[in-house]
Amino acid sequence: LDLSVDIAAKPAKTLPDAQTVTSVRHWTDRLFSFRVTRPASLRFRSGEFVMIGLPDDNGKPILRAYSIASPNWDEELEFYSIKVPDGPLTSRLQNIQPGDQIILRPKPVGTLVLDALLPGKRMWFLATGTGIAPFASLMRDPETYERYEQVVMMHTCRTADELAYGRELVENLRHDPLLGELYGEEFASRLLYYPTTTREESPLMGRITDNLTSGKVFADLNLPAMDAANDRAMICGSLAFNTDVKAVLEGFGLREGANSDPKEFVVEKAFVGDGI
Template structure:
């Protein structure tokens, strides 16, 4: 019998197995009609590195788990596991996941993994976290990890979305870091948050690649030089396939080397979300 067979018991609810635990939804927050966040209970045995992803899901039509990879948005020391998700009306999982509420049960994979972790990068001075849409999630974890502030002098989070309402955490992000006793002092000196909106009026409306090419990304807040340098700069990328492909080509042309869990480099991409 498959490990996933007979996992759902109609009387007792979802059942754990060798690869999945069953967790309770702690809270749900809907940002708009396209995005929502939620948190689930964290098993005492669950360990992960800030920036990793894990499989989560719900029962499918055949009662077998329907699973998708989601980056953990909470830091590795958090007592609960937070996630950021899009809403897809006819999506096999998200059409149901967006309807969850506090107290519901959800599947959680036992083995987190991923490349958006500090160990995949060589030492450097500036760390650029480049995200589009829900690609923000792993970086919400990373910027609240004390270790990242020991490794880099500057941490710059750039989040690009189409609409202002898609800037999930926009009002909360800086305040959360300022109130975090583990990183508040370091973040005040080392962290910069740069949101940009491409299809509505906003303080910044350029795409990430445009801001890098014209130099507008490199403000005095993140220091000179006003260009990316493989000798000192490191990058993590998570988001749309178009953004990932464009930057991969650009960084390779600029002499940056892609890193991995087995061989650290100058930049890393979370390929679990790239088709």
Template sequence: MNLNFDPKAKKASATGPTSEKVLSVHHWTDRLFSFRITRPSGFRFRSGEFVMIGLQGEKKPLMRAYSIASPNWDEELEFFSIKVPDGPLTSRLQKIQPGDEVMLNRKSVGTLVHDALTPGRNLYLFSTGTGFAPFASIIRDPETYEKFERVVVTHTCRDVAELGYSKQIVDETLNHEFLGELVEGKLFYYDSVTREDYHRTGRITTLIENGDLAEFVGDKTFDPEVDRGMICGSTEMINDTKEILEKAGLTEGSNAKPAEFVIEKAFVG
């Protein structure tokens, strides 16, 4: 496993999509699946960015924005997707098998990157559903732990089974032969569900407002001097969490103007 990719290296000059081979597919539930594809030579991205991927249509490729779930040093590309029965792309994409071909645009973009945040001490990664995907990349990036002393990744789903992907990614990161020592005592996983009995139930916004998250981290939340945030998930969750952070004094940032928190506005359909 190569940890020497340079995420800031010049990206491939070609902008047209390439055809990449599906390497593996894992169906987590009847609503969620992940898959890995080959990574084209020269393809560079910053952990947390998204890229257009898709399948060949009758006349042209059908492409949608997907966050890259693999870290920028990985030799393969990983994605985490919802299954939409009547979705133009996902209704077909959920049926892919190893050996099939997937179209990949060469240009990656996005706001859920280190460069869009000002320096801080604590990084909060708020996600629901497949919104965990960019954070699967970020928590496996060594740069994250060079910039922050503590990384708290939250994942809220409807059912316990839907937490399977994030649980596995966090567990693999904590036990990784290279990353394990780096993330020890720095990476914290805060999960919850909304429709089943579990050790923690409720929307992330509710758990913030009732003090449960603060109790979990053992600290006051949120201080614009030291706390930074990234948000990715449903529109309602993004808007509500954004409001909470803004009330605490944090300002939304971007690649052009870094600040205390950022949100992702790309969705898959």
């Protein structure tokens, strides 16, 4: 009996739920992004997260929640990650190279999905740090622009170099052939980008909460103030950020919704803990 054909067709996977890294890009000493193969059976809604990880020294998986940063039509999966110096997972994950394998549990979940919000005119994506990851997915999903006339991406980091991943993504989107074909030149006015820094001097500065409450972002983008009739929002950052932004949105009359009960905004943690 010759099994060699079968063996050649199905190479043994060294990890359960293994996927292969196809590219890695380091943005700063604290941030990197990478792409992996996508399991053929994996369906997800843009904005959802999965558990990914690596085995520890004893072969036991170290798994963490990660937002899928790529849109649901993409052949591969992209992730955008922090490097926590002593972090059980990211101290290892930051060393991955193309060809390496990671563990990916194919069970996507999450609240930052279009179905969790009522129809509206304008969608606000509000993120700090790696909290931009789910919006990197949603900004690249044509369905976002089918549902909303305008999308505003507010992203805040401590320093300007930490904005680079989001900045490049938005610039590439504005030249995206698919979206260009669908919306033409008008697309530039449909995806608005408002990057700010809190610790380093840059063209736009300040916390998202302050720029919303002062009205600066509305004035800068020539938009009316948020209201419950027109505006929808998704929030993704530290627990403190989420709590503060939630209060600001409620001040504008927006209510928190969920998959089972769509309203005007939804919230998800970008990580557990205080942040670094």
